[in-house]
Amino acid sequence: MQEDNSIFKKMTFKEEPFNTGSESSTCKTKWSCCGKKCYYFSHELKNFEESKEICKKFPSTLLKIEDExxxxxxxxxxxxxxxxxxxxxxxxxxxxxxxxxxxLLKIDWNESKNGNCGSITTTRMAASDCSRFMYYICEKKMFV
Known part of the structure; x- marks a missing residue:
């Protein structure tokens, strides 16, 4: 299944990232926290490899989902x-x-011969072509 890139033009961002009370002070500006991690939700489109490189510069990694x-x-x-x-x-x-x-989580999606990189949206995860341009999510452990 191939998603239409034109959908990105119609998408909107949440005005304020979710924060969990006092923990928010341990994440840098433009980062959101939940549990013991800080997350950066990008506002720019990059391919998979470019996204990985940008996260490394923060320093962080692309999102790793560990539980429900x-x-x-x-x-x-x-x-x-x-x-x-x-x-x-x-x-x-x-x-x-x-x-x-x-x-660790069971991820249900349709395999695709060109979809070797994982993406996520509000309702599902998808196997996507790594050369597509999408937003990206970086994460790092919260400083305590």
Whole structure:
């Protein structure tokens, strides 16, 4: 399944990122917190590799979803497709996060021969062509 890039032109961003009370002070400006992580929701379109490189400069990584609570939080913040740190080398290889770990959550999506990189939106995750331009989500552990 291929998404139409024109949908990005119609998307809107949430005005204020979600913060969980006093923890918000430990995340830098333009970063949101939930639990023990800080998240950066980009406002620019990049391909998968460019997104990974930008996150590294913060320093951080592309999003790694570790449980249902985190999945629901991230989805509640989105109104557009965004890159995650999930990818694989082809249909016969396993999906892994940027740190090479296997996803703990069961992820239901349709495989696609060109979709080797994982994206997320408000309702689902998708296998997307890594060369597509999307928003991206970076994450890093919260400083305490």
């Amino acid at each position: 609570k985190e999945l629901h939080f991230i989805q509640s913040q989105l109104s557009y497709f965004s890159w995650t740190g999930l990818s694989h080398k082809g249909i016969s290889s396993p999906w892994t996060w940027e740190d090479n770990s296997i996803p």
